[in-house]
Every structure is written in C-alpha cells, then in structure tokens.
Amino acid sequence: MCPEAGTPHQQNWWRIIQAIAKLSEQGRNVTQQAVAAVSGVVQSTISWLANGAWKKLSKGLLGAYWDFDNFLATLTPEERIEVSAVAHEILPSFAEVCQDDPPVLLEEVKGVVKAYGWRVVGVALRLTSEEVRVKILAAVIGVLPASLQAEFKEVRQE
Numbered sequence: 001m002c003p004e005a006g007t008p009h010q011q012n013w014w015r016i017i018q019a020i021a022k023l024s025e026q027g028r029n030v031t032q033q034a035v036a037a038v039s040g041v042v043q044s045t046i047s048w049l050a051n052g053a054w055k056k057l058s059k060g061l062l063g064a065y066w067d068f069d070n071f072l073a074t075l076t077p078e079e080r081i082e083v084s085a086v087a088h089e090i091l092p093s094f095a096e097v098c099q100d101d102p103p104v105l106l107e108e109v110k111g112v113v114k115a116y117g118w119r120v121v122g123v124a125l126r127l128t129s130e131e132v133r134v135k136i137l138a139a140v141i142g143v144l145p146a147s148l149q150a151e152f153k154e155v156r157q158e
Contacts, residue, residue, distance in 0.1 A: 015039040016046060072123065079123075082116050086124035095135040102142030109136060 019039035023030045036043040098105035113121045
C-alpha cells in the first residue's frame with residue numbers, strides 16, 4: 001500500500017513525518033514553517049496537529065529542545081533525580097522488556113509521563129541512550145497504520 005491509500009489525515013501525518021526526517025537529516029531547524037514548505041501541508045494544519053502529545057514526545061525523541069542547557073538549569077533537585085531515574089533506569093528497562101510489543105511499550109511510556117510529567121520525561125528522552133530513543137520511536141511507528149509502516153520499511157531499506 002502507498003500513503004495515498006490512507007485517509008487525508010493519515011496522508012498529512014505521513015507527509016509531515018517525512019518532512020521532519022528530511023529536515024533533520026539535512027541539519028535544518030524543524031519549524032512548522034519549514035515542515036510546511038517541505039511537506040506541502042499548510043502551516044495551520046501542522047500547528048493543529050502539533051498541539052498535543054506528539055509534539056512533546058517528538059521533541060524528546062528528536063532532542064529538539066531549542067535551549068536545552070538553559071532548560072536543564074531550571075530543573076529542581078527533585079526533578080534532576082527523577083530525570084536520571086527515568087533516563088537511565090525506567091525507559092531503558094521498558095524499552096528492553098517491551099520492544100517486541102509496541103502498544104505495551106507506549107502504554108508504559110504513557111504511564112511514566114503520567115507519573116513524572118512531560119517536563120521530566122522530555123528531558124529524560126533527550127538524555128537516555130539513542131538505542132532507547134530508537135526503540136520508543138519504533139514503537140510509535142509500530143502503531144501507525146500498516147500502509148505507513150510499509151513506507152518506513154521501504155525508506156529504511158534504501
């Protein structure tokens with residue numbers, strides 16, 4: 001199947017994901033305007049889609065905090081301890097145990113977000129290993145419709 005077989009909403013997501021990947025590979029800033037220019041999806045639609053958990057999760061997975069060092073300085077001592085535990089113990093453990101079951105892995109990550117909040121989990125995603133981030137991103141891809149998963153596999157094989 002091809003992306004064109006998806007719903008308009010799925011097609012927009014596909015174009016946006018492809019644009020983010022392309023911009024990241026090129027070392028360019030991933031802004032809504034840049035994604036709109038590359039994807040052909042209007043910026044207002046990207047803004048609407050970006051307001052939610054995907055924005056927060058993708059920032060952590062892609063390490064896209066604009067001023068990360070200054071952001072780290074705003075963490076309380078308790079948050080620093082939580083970040084360390086989430087980044088170096090909790091997420092790696094879930095990524096290893098649940099890697100063959102994407103929905104379960106995402107539920108576990110969701111539970112971590114509920115327990116610690118996006119602020120802690122976002123920083124932890126940035127600080128955890130690339131291997132763990134890749135496993136979580138693979139889980140996100142794993143719950144996408146089969147047509148979109150097939151496209152990711154084709155891109156990976158190229």
